[in-house]
Every structure is written in structure tokens, then in C-alpha cells.
Amino acid sequence: MDPNSTISRKDIRDALVRAALKDEAFRESLLANPKFALERALGKTLPDRLQVVLLRETDNLMYIVLPKDFPDDAAHLTDDELENVAGGFLSADGNMASPPDPTW
Numbered sequence: 001m002d003p004n005s006t007i008s009r010k011d012i013r014d015a016l017v018r019a020a021l022k023d024e025a026f027r028e029s030l031l032a033n034p035k036f037a038l039e040r041a042l043g044k045t046l047p048d049r050l051q052v053v054l055l056r057e058t059d060n061l062m063y064i065v066l067p068k069d070f071p072d073d074a075a076h077l078t079d080d081e082l083e084n085v086a087g088g089f090l091s092a093d094g095n096m097a098s099p100p101d102p103t104w
Contacts, residue, residue: 009067016041030054 016038020027030037035052039045046052055063 012038012042031056 016030019041020030026037026041029040031054034054035046035050038052057063
């Protein structure tokens with residue numbers, strides 16, 4: 001990795017997941033010591049203050065990760081947007097969708 005390049009956390013997560021799905025040895029390294037595996041993948045030493053936590057989903061366990069920062073416009077919902085959020089579920093494209101199947 002170019003030491004002067006900038007990469008987002010999302011890009012890093014996506015690349016790590018792709019690599020872990022393709023390479024069993026890397027996946028095992030990531031499971032055993034996520035920070036070390038990330039440092040090796042990036043070719044950089046991460047600051048001591050930075051914690052890296054790996055969570056593995058299962059059939060009965062799903063994680064939702066909120067970003068550390070939200071765009072300024074996300075804090076200012078219109079009345080219609082607020083009603084949509086309060087009154088139902090949003091699909092991936094932001095439109096109202098049917099509630100999830102309660103038998104999940």
C-alpha cells in the first residue's frame with residue numbers, strides 16, 4: 001500500500017472481508033489477532049490507542065455497526081423523512097418497505 005494514500009474504513013473492512021473469504025490462513029490470522037492482521041495487510045503499524053475488534057456473525061447473530069461520524073445532513077430530517085423512520089422500515093434505496101418477516 002502506498003504510504004501517502006488515503007483509504008476509508010469502509011474500504012478497509014470490505015477488503016478484509018474479501019480477503020478472509022478467499023484465504024483461510026488470513027481468516028485464521030484475522031480471527032486470532034485482528035489488529036496484527038490489519039497492520040500486516042496495510043503494511044503499517046497502527047497507533048497503540050486504536051483498538052481493532054473482529055465480530056463474526058452467525059445464523060442467529062447479526063451486528064449493526066454505526067459509523068463514528070454522520071454527515072451533517074443526516075442530523076436534519078424533514079418531517080416526511082422523520083415520519084418514514086418512525087412509521088415503518090426503509091429499504092436499501094430509502095423507500096418504505098414491508099416490515100421484516102417476524103419468523104426470522
